[in-house]
Amino acid sequence: MTSNFLNETKALACVHCGLCLSSCPTYLETGNENDSPRGRIYLMRAIQAGKLGLDARPVDHIDLCLGCRACETACPSGVQYGSLLEETREYIEKNHRRSIYQRVLRRWVIEKIFPFPWRMRIALFPVRLIRFLRLEKLLPKPAREIMGLVPSKISGTRLEFKRAAKGEIKGDVGFIEGCVMQVMFGDTNNSSANLLQRDGWNVVTPKDQGCCGALYAHSGQMEKARDCARKNIAAFEGMPLKAIIINAAGCGSTLVEYGHLLKDDPDWVDRAEEFSAKVKDLVTWLDESNISSVNSSEKVTYHDACHLCHAQGISLKPRQLVKARAGDNFIELDESDLCCGSAGSYNLTEPSMAKKLQSRKVRNIIESSANVVVTTNPGCLLQIQEGLEKEKASHIRAVHIADYLKD
Ligand code: SF4
Ligand code: SF4
Numbered sequence: 001m002t003s004n005f006l007n008e009t010k011a012l013a014c015v016h017c018g019l020c021l022s023s024c025p026t027y028l029e030t031g032n033e034n035d036s037p038r039g040r041i042y043l044m045r046a047i048q049a050g051k052l053g054l055d056a057r058p059v060d061h062i063d064l065c066l067g068c069r070a071c072e073t074a075c076p077s078g079v080q081y082g083s084l085l086e087e088t089r090e091y092i093e094k095n096h097r098r099s100i101y102q103r104v105l106r107r108w109v110i111e112k113i114f115p116f117p118w119r120m121r122i123a124l125f126p127v128r129l130i131r132f133l134r135l136e137k138l139l140p141k142p143a144r145e146i147m148g149l150v151p152s153k154i155s156g157t158r159l160e161f162k163r164a165a166k167g168e169i170k171g172d173v174g175f176i177e178g179c180v181m182q183v184m185f186g187d188t189n190n191s192s193a194n195l196l197q198r199d200g201w202n203v204v205t206p207k208d209q210g211c212c213g214a215l216y217a218h219s220g221q222m223e224k225a226r227d228c229a230r231k232n233i234a235a236f237e238g239m240p241l242k243a244i245i246i247n248a249a250g251c252g253s254t255l256v257e258y259g260h261l262l263k264d265d266p267d268w269v270d271r272a273e274e275f276s277a278k279v280k281d282l283v284t285w286l287d288e289s290n291i292s293s294v295n296s297s298e299k300v301t302y303h304d305a306c307h308l309c310h311a312q313g314i315s316l317k318p319r320q321l322v323k324a325r326a327g328d329n330f331i332e333l334d335e336s337d338l339c340c341g342s343a344g345s346y347n348l349t350e351p352s353m354a355k356k357l358q359s360r361k362v363r364n365i366i367e368s369s370a371n372v373v374v375t376t377n378p379g380c381l382l383q384i385q386e387g388l389e390k391e392k393a394s395h396i397r398a399v400h401i402a403d404y405l406k407d
Pocket of ligand 1: 013014015016017018020021037038071074075076077079
């Protein structure tokens with residue numbers, strides 16, 4: 001039986017040239033065409049045409065996709081793979097019954113905890129207690145591995161509603177606190193706001209903002225993602241903001257697509273486009289001339305978060321900022337734009353592939369001889385930090401760019 005979930009015109013833009021294959025992390029690891037962008041587009045079209053059912057095998061190949069969108073950067077035909085993936089995942093979630101383990105993990109752990117900061121704070125309490133009592137060794141391996149992703153230092157401070165600019169005032173910018181960012185990386189939000197204030201911006205952080213919706217969008221729960229978008233648009237509307245700043249690449253790539261997300265909602269589409277047009281990743285908004293160089297012999301490298309470099313096409317500006325601070329001590333990282341395996345909640349839903357990509361990333365970092373690896377997304381930070389600890393390379397620091405650039 002045919003279905004009609006996929007935009008066939010967008011799917012037909014793929015001319016099967018295979019130029020994306022060498023950029024696809026899952027294809028690089030498995031060598032299986034079904035784990036490549038081209039192969040997955042075949043699978044999507046075959047499901048749409050009714051030639052393939054939603055039994056485990058095709059779904060497994062779609063699930064194994066990181067949504068990193070490296071294939072979009074590589075594709076000369078402009079295939080909008082991310083959009084095809086979202087449509088397919090929405091169809092799968094509505095029509096495929098997952099195993100009990102996957103249902104509990106996706107519906108109860110990921111969707112019911114991560115997008116709610118207060119629930120995440122409660123969920124982190126037992127982790128802190130187990131660490132305090134040094135009981136990690138008594139836990140089963142999967143639980144230990146999930147705990148390994150929680151940073152040893154958690155800073156959960158919130159920003160005030162308004163912080164005043166320093167020096168000459170340029171205007172107001174809004175600030176998105178993020179869910180994981182405000183619970184685990186409060187200090188990084190603080191550094192980000194400080195950098196904006198130093199550049200002359202009043203920083204406004206509305207308290208009724210919420211999850212950006214990325215976790216829902218990436219797992220095919222599009223209606224929930226749309227609800228998140230409406231809440232955030234309403235929270236920032238009516239304020240004279242020159243920009244809305246986000247310091248988490250994964251959230252940013254969803255926030256800039258609210259117009260697309262709400263394209264079929266006449267009451268919200270214009271408001272969504274206005275909101276998205278104002279969304280800027282922190283790195284694109286910072287004034288490079290205010291960054292002072294450091295007098296240090298530390299070698300510094302940069303890992304491209306997929307949702308910054310592939311989904312938003314931003315790779316030059318963060319390097320310029322890091323180089324402004326590190327000078328000649330900046331070194332390029334091999335495969336810097338290859339996914340680290342974090343990919344939202346991928347390291348929980350697809351732990352085996354996530355670990356392979358984590359090891360590959362960490363190997364490249366160690367071989368670069370860097371002392372510091374800078375990035376722009378909390379998921380990448382957690383994944384790389386854990387990987388460095390596993391490889392006994394904790395002398396290498398993984399830091400968010402806002403923390404690296406702060407004075
Ligand atoms: S997605 Fe693009 S690069 Fe990949 S096979 Fe299709 S047309 Fe070629
Ligand atoms: S999104 Fe990433 S993992 Fe998925 S097909 Fe494209 S390159 Fe491969």
